[in-house]
Amino acid sequence: MKPGDTQLEILIGRVLRIGVVTSTACLAVGLVLALVQPQSSPALLQAGIVLLIATPAARVVLSIVEYAIAKDRLFLILTSIVFLELVAGAVAALVFHKRI
Amino acid sequence: MIVTPSLAAIIFVAGAAAGTLGALLGLGGGIFLVPLLNLGLGFPIGIAAAISLATVIATSSAVTAGKAGQHLMNFRFGMILEVATAAGSVLGGITAQFISQAVLQRLFALVTAAVAAVTIARSNRRNVIVDPDANPGLLGGRFFDQESGSDVVYRIRNLPLALGASFVAGNVSSLLGIGGGVIKVPVLNAWCGMPLRAAAATSAFMIGVTATGGAMIYYGTGQLPPVAAAAAILGVQIGSFGGLRLSPKMPIRVLKLLLATILAVVSTLMLLRGMR
Numbered sequence: 001m002k003p004g005d006t007q008l009e010i011l012i013g014r015v016l017r018i019g020v021v022t023s024t025a026c027l028a029v030g031l032v033l034a035l036v037q038p039q040s041s042p043a044l045l046q047a048g049i050v051l052l053i054a055t056p057a058a059r060v061v062l063s064i065v066e067y068a069i070a071k072d073r074l075f076l077i078l079t080s081i082v083f084l085e086l087v088a089g090a091v092a093a094l095v096f097h098k099r100i
Numbered sequence: 101m102i103v104t105p106s107l108a109a110i111i112f113v114a115g116a117a118a119g120t121l122g123a124l125l126g127l128g129g130g131i132f133l134v135p136l137l138n139l140g141l142g143f144p145i146g147i148a149a150a151i152s153l154a155t156v157i158a159t160s161s162a163v164t165a166g167k168a169g170q171h172l173m174n175f176r177f178g179m180i181l182e183v184a185t186a187a188g189s190v191l192g193g194i195t196a197q198f199i200s201q202a203v204l205q206r207l208f209a210l211v212t213a214a215v216a217a218v219t220i221a222r223s224n225r226r227n228v229i230v231d232p233d234a235n236p237g238l239l240g241g242r243f244f245d246q247e248s249g250s251d252v253v254y255r256i257r258n259l260p261l262a263l264g265a266s267f268v269a270g271n272v273s274s275l276l277g278i279g280g281g282v283i284k285v286p287v288l289n290a291w292c293g294m295p296l297r298a299a300a301a302t303s304a305f306m307i308g309v310t311a312t313g314g315a316m317i318y319y320g321t322g323q324l325p326p327v328a329a330a331a332a333i334l335g336v337q338i339g340s341f342g343g344l345r346l347s348p349k350m351p352i353r354v355l356k357l358l359l360a361t362i363l364a365v366v367s368t369l370m371l372l373r374g375m376r
Contacts, residue, residue, distance in 0.1 A: 006169060060309060
C-alpha cells in the first residue's frame, strides 16, 4: 500500500460502476425490445455488449494514467503491458472476424 | 438458436442462480453458468463460454465497484497478476477456436475436480498474521474482517507461483468461459499467504480484465448471441447483488464445503458428457 492507493481504488470503482450501469441499461432495454419485436434492430444489445467488454479495458487505461501522474514507474509499466495484451486480443478478434 | 421469451426467462434464472453462488464464493459465477447453459440448455460449449465470459465481466465490474475503498481487494497485487492472466486469456481464447467440444468438457471436469480436492484438503487453514500492527509490505494487505470483528494483516509469499497460477487461470478462463477464480483463489489462499476473503475479492477484481481478453475473441468469431447474453448478464447481475449481501455473514468453512460439493457435482456431469 502507498498513499494515493485508496483514491485510485475509489476512482476505479466509479469508472466500473458507470460502465456496468450503462451497459446493463442498454442490455435490459435491448432485451425487452428484442423479445417484444423480434424484427427490431439489435443495435442497443450490441452497444451494451461492447460497452461491457470495454469497461475493464477503460479501468486499465485509467490505472495507466494515474500511475503515470504519480510517477510510479513499475506499475505504469505493468499496467501498460496488460493494456497491450488486451490490444493483442482485439487484433486476434478482428482476424477471426474477417475469416467468417 | 432462436431465443424465445420463455428461453430468455430460463437463461435469466440460470444466470441469477450462478450469480448468487459466484458472489458468495468470489468465483464470478461462470463455473456454474457454463454447465447450466451447455449441459442444461444445450448451447455449444463455445457459446456457453462466450456468454459466461460476458457475465463474468459484468460481475467483476459490479463487485469491484461495490467493494472499492474497503481494502479487501488488493489492487497492486491484482494488477501484477493481471499481466499473467491477460496473456493467458488471449492465448486461451485463440486456442479455444481450434479445440473440440468433448476435449473442453473433459478439461472442465478435470479443473473442477482438482479445485474441489484442493479446497477440501485446505479447508481448515487460515492465513492471518495475528499481530494487527505487523507490516504487510508493498504487496500485502490489511482489512477489517467482519467474521472475526478485527483487523486482519497478511503478507504475500511465492509471487512466481501466483504469476504461474494466474497465467493458467487466464488460459482456462478463455477456454472454458470461467473467470479463473477457481484456480487463483485456492492457490493464493493455500500457498501465497492471502486470507480467503482477500483472495476472492482480489480475484473478483482481476477477472474482469481476464474475461475481457477471451470475450473479445469469442465476440469476433460471432459466438456471443446478444439476446441470450443479455438475459444471462441481467440474471447474473441480480443474483450477484443478492450474493454480495449474504457473503460477509457466511462462515468460511461453510463456504469452502459448499464450493467443494458443487464443484464435485459439476465435474462428474461434465466428465460423463465429455466421454460420450
